[in-house]
Amino acid sequence: MRIEKNIELLTNIKSAGIILKPSSPELKDIYLEIKALFEEANINIYLEDNSANMISLKGYSLEELCQKVDFLISVGGDGTLLSVVRKSFKFDKAVLGINLGTLGFLTDISMEQLPQFIEDLKNNIYKIDNRMMVEGSVNLNKFVAFNDIVISRKSISSMIKIDGKIDGKHFNSYYGDGVIISTPTGSTAYNLSVGGPIVYPLTEAFIVTPVAPHSLTQRPLVMPADFEIEFKIIDNQGAVVIVDGQDIYEVEQNQSIKIKIANKKAKMIHRIQRNYFEVLNEKLRWGN
Numbered sequence: 263m264r265i266e267k268n269i270e271l272l273t274n275i276k277s278a279g280i281i282l283k284p285s286s287p288e289l290k291d292i293y294l295e296i297k298a299l300f301e302e303a304n305i306n307i308y309l310e311d312n313s314a315n316m317i318s319l320k321g322y323s324l325e326e327l328c329q330k331v332d333f334l335i336s337v338g339g340d341g342t343l344l345s346v347v348r349k350s351f352k353f354d355k356a357v358l359g360i361n362l363g364t365l366g367f368l369t370d371i372s373m374e375q376l377p378q379f380i381e382d383l384k385n386n387i388y389k390i391d392n393r394m395m396v397e398g399s400v401n402l403n404k405f406v407a408f409n410d411i412v413i414s415r416k417s418i419s420s421m422i423k424i425d426g427k428i429d430g431k432h433f434n435s436y437y438g439d440g441v442i443i444s445t446p447t448g449s450t451a452y453n454l455s456v457g458g459p460i461v462y463p464l465t466e467a468f469i470v471t472p473v474a475p476h477s478l479t480q481r482p483l484v485m486p487a488d489f490e491i492e493f494k495i496i497d498n499q500g501a502v503v504i505v506d507g508q509d510i511y512e513v514e515q516n517q518s519i520k521i522k523i524a525n526k527k528a529k530m531i532h533r534i535q536r537n538y539f540e541v542l543n544e545k546l547r548w549g550n
């Protein structure tokens with residue numbers, strides 16, 4: 263039998279912090295329902311301040327929330343979860359995703375499953391995955407990504423040229439719309455849409471996938487997570503760097519984006535029954 267690594271669970275859970283999908287004031291009733299369900303199980307719920315403002319309640323900054331609670335709950339879709347994981351990463355909190363989104367590939371629990379999940383949580387019947395994150399830097403900006411870092415052309419009318427180096431040595435030049443550097447978690451996102459491989463999320467590797475390459479020979483690459491990768495923008499129009507589809511940085515000609523594995527993992531709380539291949543089948547029609 264395969265032994266699951268990364269099975270350290272939370273101890274003595276007393277509280278959780280909730281972050282709601284932005285621009286969704288209609289989530290107030292669902293928030294109150296979630297809060298009541300957790301509080302019936304003696305788990306206090308606190309709300310993050312942007313979410314609280316949205317539904318006219320009192321909240322705490324993400325930093326205060328992370329100091330106060332045992333774990334975080336993202337209520338929304340994959341985008342909300344990506345943002346919660348990225349912004350809370352430095353505080354080392356495990357994150358549970360309650361899915362109110364359209365696809366909800368990363369978010370595990372539905373509202374129907376929540377009462378049973380809370381009972382299981384109280385009885386230590388759940389799991390925590392430790393997922394690889396990547397760390398990047400552009401000029402003086404440093405960032406982390408849970409899904410991917412995309413280096414893209416600025417103008418849709420022209421191609422971009424990007425040179426790639428591993429540990430300082432040139433390994434490839436990309437001509438086309440850009441390149442995606444994905445984590446295994448992100449392998450089922452943009453990477454999948456442009457023909458990259460699906461990589462089991464507990465793997466440690468970078469997936470480097472060209473977007474619309476103007477070449478017959480370009481292929482996605484899977485590389486060891488201890489490599490340091492650098493991408494230099496050769497094009498005189500510069501480029502944009504997009505982190506998890508949400509944060510954008512501009513890069514000029516001859517500037518580089520440096521990427522390496524982050525020095526710790528993101529912790530995702532899941533139902534004990536969660537099976538990656540069942541999620542692939544259910545959400546992305548894997549094997550159908």
Ligand SMILES: NC(=O)c1ccc[n+]([C@@H]2O[C@H](COP(=O)([O-])OP(=O)(O)OC[C@H]3O[C@@H](n4cnc5c(N)ncnc54)[C@H](O)[C@@H]3O)[C@@H](O)[C@H]2O)c1
Nearest residue numbers: 340341365366367409410447448450451452453455506507
């Ligand atoms: N053409 C594309 O497929 C394309 C283009 C741009 C960005 N993206 C992806 O969107 C991600 C951001 O997601 P979002 O929800 O904030 O934006 P979004 O609302 O634009 O959604 C993109 C879609 O990808 C899904 N998704 C996100 N992460 C996933 C993952 N790890 N595995 C499977 N599906 C996933 C989302 O549920 C949604 O259906 C980026 O990290 C990037 O990978 C995809």
Ligand SMILES: Nc1ncnc2c1ncn2[C@@H]1O[C@H](COP(=O)(O)OP(=O)(O)OP(=O)(O)O)[C@@H](O)[C@H]1O
Nearest residue numbers: 283284338339340341342345363364365366367508
């Ligand atoms: N904190 C955030 N900062 C910036 N954008 C965000 C943030 N949270 C969510 N978004 C964006 O808001 C949009 C909708 O959010 P979300 O992805 O959670 O819901 P959805 O699209 O209904 O669900 P799914 O992604 O599962 O299909 C997404 O494009 C997401 O990237």
